[in-house]
Amino acid sequence: MELFEDPQPGSNAPEFTVSEISGAVKRVLEGEFGRVRVRGEIGRVSRPSSGHIYFDLKDDRSVIAAVTWKGQAARLSTRPEEGIEVIATGRLTTFPGQSKYQLIVDEIEPAGAGALMMMLEKRRKQLASEGLFDESRKRPLPYLPRVIGVVTSPSGAVIRDILHRLRDRFPTRVLIWPVAVQGEGCAPQVTAAIQGFNALAKDGPIPRPDLIIVARGGGSLEDLWGFNEESVVRAAAASDIPLISAVGHETDTTLIDFASDRRAPTPTAAAEMAVPVRSDLAARLAEAAARMIRAVQQRDLRQRQRLTDLARALGRPQALTDPARQRFDLIADRLAPALRTFVRSRRERLNAQPLSLSVLRASLSHRRDRLSDQGQRLQAGTGRNSIRRHERLTDIAARLERAKARSLNDGARQIARQKQELAGLSRRLQAVSTRLVPPHRDRLDRLDRLRQTLGYTETLRRGYAVVHGPNGLLTSAVQAAETPRFEIEFSDGRVPVRPEGASGKPTRTTKPATDQKSLF
Template identity: 70%
Template sequence: MELFDDGPEDNGEAGSNAHEFTVSEISGAVKRSIEDQFGRVRVRGEVGRVSRPASGHLYFDLKDDRSVLAAITWKGQAAKLVTRPEEGIEVIATGRLTTFPGQSKYQMIVDQIEPAGAGALMMMLEKRRKALAAEGLFDETRKRPLPYLPDVIAVVTSPSGAVIRDILHRLRDRFPSRVLIWPVAVQGQESAPQVTAAIRGLNALDGSGPVPRPDLIIVARGGGSLEDLWGFNEESVVRAAAESRIPLISAVGHETDTTLIDFASDRRAPTPTAAAEMAVPVRAELALRLGDLQGRMGRASQTRIALPRQRLQDLGRALGRPQSLTDPARQRFDLFAGRLEPALRQFARSRRERLNALALPAALLRSATRAGNQRLTALGQKLPPTLARSLALRRERITRLGQSLTNSRARLIADAGRGIARDKDRLAALDARLGLAITRALPARRESLERLDRLRQTLGYTETLKRGFAVIHGPNGLLTSAKAARKATRFEIEFQDGRMAALPEGVDPAMPKPRKGKAEEPPEGGQQSLF
């Protein structure tokens, strides 16, 4: 665009024909020229000064070894940036060039920023890691141990990927637990905000509502490139993991992949399947271990009881039988107990006889006492004072002895009465015990007798006859063989309900019975007679 016309040199004359522009015209012309020439450009450079005012806009510089380009990202676009500019990293910024008339400067309106290769991403990642580590977010002392048997496990991952299926399958094989799934995006611009909200939302649960509070959180994602896993390197995700009051396992990527959430989590798992193995033990191994511990506890309890018992038995054998120590004393007690009652009876009888022999009629005793007192009083008036006092002392002693004798007699009579009453009670108790013993013994003896009688009847031959057998009686006793029956002239058959006579086969019933006595001897050389 041509702004000035070539003409004669102005020597300061008032009639110059050069066009005069206002400042706004010049600024507008420059603005249109730059925007038309550079409609949309991609600029590669190192991020310099970065400013984030309260307005929400983002101001930064793009520079190389010779020049500096001012850049700005408006508030709406700044929230959508995948990679935020950080001082010192090399980026590729996409946007359009324009001017700022207020300061006569040109600048770039940036709407997209991406790192200039993996080296820039690694540089930015290392810088962020050092800054967060300096705040103490990666310290080992602040990490919590994982619960041994979590009741509820929360998994923060994509609900449609293979990761959640692997975790659920592994948990089902090892130790089935209740799983709470919080679906999030694991890649792209929405990944970091959703993962941050999921971690903080799970920590905000108090368990009073329908959703239980988890005992363990697993943040999981499959493998991918550095750019794919970048959402788990964001500062908001790292801070949420570090602030989590619930123990957290990071299972992002494969074993060789490392993200910043791995440093802030309480435990890092190389794969999502390994995270499930860390979360719960194997139920079968736990059952075997529990059975082994239960057996060890039982054996320890038995040993704890058996050793003192064996020690007590050993000490008991050294002490001897307690009964052997008390047998002599028990025998002496039985010996003296049998002699004590007759001795007490004889002692009471002799004392009663002596008391009766010494006892005087009450009237005679009172008159004698009265007369004796009068005589003693009369004599006491005539006696000297010393002898009178001695006589008074003797009188008091005799009175006490008489009272003591009366009391002793009363006690002896009362003791004898109580002894007789005790003997009567004891005799009545023994009589009751004897009657009770007889009453208890009679049914048992009667039952034993009936049992023996039933056994006698069972063993007798009459019971055998009832089962269809018979007994053969011959002239000289029982016939127990066919040979003996053939020799008998007649015999009787005994059944259960009676006897009947029978003859051997071929014998005439009219034949006389053989005579009892000694049979005639056959003549010499002849045969003995059958009759």
Template identity: 75%
Template sequence: MELFENTPAGNAHEFTVSELSGAVKRVIEGEFGRVRVRGEIGRVSRPSSGHLYFDLKDDRAVIAAVSWKGQAARLSTRPEEGIEVIATGRMTTFPGQSKYQLIVDEIEPAGAGALMMMLEKRRKQLAAEGLFDDARKRPLPWLPRVIGVVTSPSGAVIRDILHRLRDRFPTRVLIWPVAVQGEACAPQVSAAIRGFNALSAEGPIPRPDLIIVARGGGSLEDLWGFNEESVVRAAAASEIPLISAVGHETDTTLIDFASDRRAPTPTAAAEIAVPVRAELALRLSDLGTRMIRAGQSQQQRRRQRLTDLGRALGRPQALTGPARQRFDLFAERLEPALKGFVRARRDRLNALPLSLAALRGNLRNRRERLRDQHRRLPLGLTRQQARQAERLAELSGRLTRARARTLSEARRNIARDRDRIAGLAQRMILAGRRLLPSRRDALERLDRLRQTLGYTETLKRGYAVVHGPEGLITRSDEAARTPRFEIEFQDGRMAARPDAPPSRTARRSDPDKSQKTLF
């Protein structure tokens, strides 16, 4: 007994660190394979690798949690510090740090209180960025030509919108089908808003003048897709005015704060989008009647004013009488004045030193100048022609040199391509020579395999094939019913009948040791 107590290690098994860590890992993963854990999220870390690291805690304990990159992209709820959630995943260990952790592949809020807390936190964060400011909201177009509707194509919402638009003012509607609840809701709605904004005004699909994002009523969880940050940012960044009509009048989502106008219901959104056509027609008719009456009244007032002014003018004869008298007075004085003017001009012309000799001299000078220009004209034409010929020769030389350069470059390219083609041809010949033996060996192997697997090799081992009128005969009763058939051997075929006498050389043999024959 004393000897046993003094033994240092006794009979206890010695584990390595890796063996012990592996045993702990197997125990934890076996006992807690897949679990759902409720707790508050704390210390969220998002490294550049795309993985998510966070803590799940309550008032007494903390569990490390991780969601790998592919799992994090599929999470319906993004982990945010301070919210209470239910995380689903599997328990495992991390031997590198001697700790256990939860691999999370799904996160859901732990009740409406957690959702409301998350919603309020997100609302304050986005409001602090200025996405909900009234200054950035745009006025709606008074009469949009094209309206884009983002909603489910199979629900009653789109039918209500189309029906109300048709009753009020028929206009063109583009429907972008999306999921209005579930995990696909947020990415599809944000993609639809960005897609409508990306359309070109001159493209085959017209760009909407107004966007309506609509959905019927539902619970907070059903409407949660319209509270996602991606949807809010897409609505805030939309260059096209946007009306949000999500849920009933008492329902409020974050897209309502980012949109340019909120409608209490989808039907109300259609009423906000367009006016009533009948009311517009009635108003236009009323304005037209008022315009006609105003024109008639204005015309009547102007006619009366013209009549009143006409009474103050007096008789026309009294106005034109003095002017006619002045005309008669000037007409009597006009003829003597014209005669005096002509006489004065004639006297002035006679006083000028003009003579026939001066006129002839002036004409002679002009003729000499014209002759001189005529003599100089051929010389000028010759010089101009020489200059043009020099210019043409210079252009011809430049063209010849350019053509020579082009031909030289073409020859170099042809020679280079010829060398390249020759090299490729040589490589192709060498490749063919390298590949041909292996292909020939493979073909011979396949041919030998074909011959080995074919029934002709079987015929060489003493077997025979019986051919009937309708195909192969494999049973004796079929052969007995067939009046005539052929038997194929290794070296040919021969005809046979079931009633033919057996060959004299045929011997009976043990059926278990030899093949049966008809001869």
């Protein structure tokens, strides 16, 4: 009788759970590869509401799933876009929930200039389709801007070139908005600068620029990439202030050049576009004034010549009056007989109908009524005329009063404006004197110290002396021995000396007189 049954035939291989197998695969994969850099083309890109970014990296034979978590996605220097070739850096791991491996990406960079150019061209077409680059929306630049806003790095040579060119052509007020011109902070800072200039109030404490210049020196495509970002292009297109793009050298092209109102090949050329040459304006004004004076003189000369020509066509004044004078003489000859005939006929009529008292009274009453009626009419007309004259004088007085008030107000405003200008000039003069006097004073002090250093008095303080004779300096022992009396000048005064045996020969020492050991 067998107490134990024979075991079932089978294998000695151990059994694993699904989680154990998944964990083992995960450990092997992460331990074998760890952090890797993968080059490939971005395929499908998904951005769910969670903020994570899911995409594929592929080549002509294989596909790797990739994911960038929300916290890292905001710090990516290059946003994943479908169709561009990139180099993705991250760690390779597995996703047990779907039995697949994936790359956790924390950095993306374009795979060379070709990928950047492809991305740039794709972005350019997208923004152009929205109408951001249309010529119809570009505005003309102001002819003479009072304030110019410059968006650039404050420490580079670009801002110095712009300020130098503006100072040479037409000095104007410049507001500088300092930004980073390359790197990760370039695009957000340039966007904020353009929007900040547009947000300034026109009558605020900080003047609103009439023109904006976005400038940067030359560089590679990667260095200028911040000016190709979508946020910068949209800010330039939405700017209410005319904008000049001066990014890079003449051969460099960025997307902000298409969205700006004017593109300058260099920052210096942008300054030349912004303002005219003041000397040219002065010359043009002088030329216009001269042309105006010449035009007035020529017009006066033409009118004088026209008047002379018309005067010749009128003929002699006597030719107009001679016929009238002749008619007057003819009528004057006929006047005396006509008067005599008229008086004779009136006298005959009066004799035929003698005057009576009733006729005279009737005629007198009729004349009195007419006179009374004319007197009333004259009084009424005089009253109306007086009223009209009074109203007219009142209106003229009111107009004069208003003109006087306007003149006084204009004078007060002009005086106030001139006071403000005088105060501004005084402040500028004081600032200039405060700025210019100290350097000149320092230079004068340096020159005085140099004078003292180079003077012989400093040499005297170091232990040397100068010998003065009656005819000038004594530079040798022979001259000193032959001089009966001379003076030795030290740093604190002169001492008269009379050498012993002035007529003898000098005694020469074996060592130089300047040797300090021989003095003590």
